[in-house]
Every structure is written in structure tokens, then in C-alpha cells.
Amino acid sequence: MPQAINTTHAIFFLIIGNLFASLSDVTVKLLDGGVSPFQYMFLRQLIAVILIWPFWRKVSTQQRRLSAPYLTLFRAHLVLxxxxxxxxxITYLPLATANAIFYAAPLLMLPLSIVLLKEYPSFGKVCATSIAFVGVLVVLRPSQYHWAALFALGTAVTLALFNIMARKLPKEQSVITTLFWTSLFSLPVAALLSVFHWQPISIREWLWIAASSLLILLYNGLAVLAYQRAxxxxxxxAEYTGLIFVVLFGVWWFNEIPDTLTAFGIILIILPLLPIKALRRTK
Incomplete structure (x- = not known):
């Protein structure tokens, strides 16, 4: 029973986290390439450190300590x-096309969890993930091939590794401590890269970057909570639920109206998430 509760909580955390991550994608799209990637990386991580600092200072000295420095350093640069x-x-591809590749991350996590964590998913989980991934391709079907797709794949790989590595973090290490040190460790390299690509930033761009930083910070924290519990x-x-948010935000912000094929793809993604066994017990 406790494990079932932990799994339920973990799924809930991931759903909310993916809502925040989808909103972050929207803010980046609204930047419209006005800020260099290196400058964005540095400012986003700097804002994250500033946001976490007050919370980190409030915890005890013992809780502030970093238990897995090398793992945290690795995850920090995955974020970067x-x-x-x-x-x-997102800048050079349509939002839907980029997200279609981003959502390869949960699929990549299955083989990674076997290799890195020795966790062997059931055949049913493999089939369900495959069906959901087909749904991703149907809903967010890439209609063009572009060099930027390689960068989207890079995001999917780093996201999968980032979440998998959360399982190796010490359970006694608080989420606040993990987020603070992860953000802090990424700053030196980010600052060095941004120096050579610095350019003036408008107030509007500052606001979008700050919003993106806060939203991704929330996603990362919820992801840590989720993958430490199950x-x-x-x-x-549950990562695929972000797809639904992306479709809705596409309609709202960018006037991307889903067609019949898109609706079919959403069904393919939602079906594997339904608690079929629970439904059977209620009959």
C-alpha cells in the first residue's frame, strides 16, 4: 500500500511539473530568438539560484550539506x-515539432533505467509507453526536417538522464538543497559561455527569462520528488501528460487548432495512462 501511495504521488508531481515545463516552452517561444542561447542559459540559472537562496538559507546546516557532489555536478550540466x-x-522549429522530439524522453528512460538503475519494466509498461509515443508522433507530427531537430533530441536525452539520475540522489537530501546546488554548479560554465555572446536585453525579455527559470525550477523540483518516490x-x-498542455497552449497562444488526427493521437496517449485495473474492480 505505501508503494502504491508513493507511485500515485509521484505521478501527480510529474503531471503538475509538466504543466510548468509546458508553460516554460511557451515563454521561450515568445522570446523569439531575441536572446542568445548562452545568455539565456546563464540568466535562467542565475535567477534560479536567487529564487532558491532564501529557502536554502532557512533549512538547517545539516540539511544544506551536499551528499552527492559529483552526481549533482553531472545533473547541473545536464540542465545547462x-x-x-x-x-x-524551440526558436527554429514550430512548438509542436520541437515538443514531439522532447517527448521521446520518457521512451528513452525505459532502456536507461535498465542500464543505469537495473530496473526492469514489465512488458505491459513497454507496450503502453510505445503506444503513448506513437500518440506523441501523431499529435505533434513533425512536418519538416531541420538541423534544429538535433538540438531537440539533445534536450530529450538530457531530460531522460536528468530524471533517471534523480533516483541515485540520497533520499535524505532535501529538494531545496538539490535544486540550489544543481543551479549553483551550472553557473561557472554558463557565465563563461555567456561572456562571449552578451547583448542588451529588454525588460520584456528579462520577464520571459525569469518566468522560464521559475517554471523550470518548479518542474525540476517536482521531478526530483517524483523519481525519488517511485x-x-x-x-x-506521466511525462506524456505535458503533451496535452502543449496542445492546449498551442491553441491559446499560437492559434494551432487540433484536427481529427490530433484528437486521435491524444486518445492514444491518454489510454495507457488510465487505471484499467482500478476500473475493472469498480464494475
Whole structure:
């Protein structure tokens, strides 16, 4: 029973986290290439450190300590690489096309969880993830091939690794501590890269970057909570819920009206997420 509760909570955290991540994609799209990727990476991480600092200072000295410095350093640079790739892909690709590739991350997490965590998903989980991935391709069907698609793939790979590695973080390490050190460790490299690509930024661009930083920070925190509570193979499907948010935001902000094929794709994604066993018990 406790494991079932943990899994339910983890799925809930991922759904809310993906809502925030989808909103972050929208803010990056609205930047419309006005800020260089390196400058964006540095400012986003700097704002994240500033936002977390007051919360980190309030926890005890013992809780502030970093238990896994090398793992945190690795995850920090995954965030850096992923954010840069994400900005490039969203800037040069339609939002739907970029997100179609982003949502390869949950699929990549299945083999990664086997290799890195020795977690073996059931055959049913593999089939369900495959069906959901087909739904992703149907709804957000890439209609063009572009060099920026490689950057979108880079985002998917780094996101999958970032979430998988959360399972290796010490459970006694708080989310605030994890987020603070992850953001802080990414600053030196980000600052160095941004120096050579610095340009003036308008107030509007500052606001979009700050919003993106806050939203991704919330996603990262919820992802840590989720993947520390349940095996990746059991909850990775919940990452696909962000697809629904992206479609809705596409209608709202960019006038992308879903057609019949899109609706069919959404059904393919939602079906594997339904608690079929629970439904059967209620009959």
C-alpha cells in the first residue's frame, strides 16, 4: 500500500511539473530568438539560484550539506546542455515539432533505467509507453526536417538522464538543497559561455527569462520528488501528460487548432495512462 501511495504521488508531481515545463516552452517561444542561447542559459540559472537562496538559507546546516557532489555536478550540466538545446530547437522549429522530439524522453528512460538503475519494466509498461509515443508522433507530427531537430533530441536525452539520475540522489537530501546546488554548479560554465555572446536585453525579455527559470525550477523540483518516490519505469508515462498542455497552449497562444488526427493521437496517449485495473474492480 505505501508503494502504491508513493507511485500515485509521484505521478501527480510529474503531471503538475509538466504543466510548468509546458508553460516554460511557451515563454521561450515568445522570446523569439531575441536572446542568445548562452545568455539565456546563464540568466535562467542565475535567477534560479536567487529564487532558491532564501529557502536554502532557512533549512538547517545539516540539511544544506551536499551528499552527492559529483552526481549533482553531472545533473547541473545536464540542465545547462538541455536548456540551451531546448531554446535553439524551440526558436527554429514550430512548438509542436520541437515538443514531439522532447517527448521521446520518457521512451528513452525505459532502456536507461535498465542500464543505469537495473530496473526492469514489465512488458505491459513497454507496450503502453510505445503506444503513448506513437500518440506523441501523431499529435505533434513533425512536418519538416531541420538541423534544429538535433538540438531537440539533445534536450530529450538530457531530460531522460536528468530524471533517471534523480533516483541515485540520497533520499535524505532535501529538494531545496538539490535544486540550489544543481543551479549553483551550472553557473561557472554558463557565465563563461555567456561572456562571449552578451547583448542588451529588454525588460520584456528579462520577464520571459525569469518566468522560464521559475517554471523550470518548479518542474525540476517536482521531478526530483517524483523519481525519488517511485521507479522510473512505473511513472515515466506521466511525462506524456505535458503533451496535452502543449496542445492546449498551442491553441491559446499560437492559434494551432487540433484536427481529427490530433484528437486521435491524444486518445492514444491518454489510454495507457488510465487505471484499467482500478476500473475493472469498480464494475
Amino acid at each position: 546542455i538541455g536548456s540551451g538545446c531546448m531554446m535553439v530547437s 521507479p522510473a519505469s512505473q511513472i515515466a508515462l
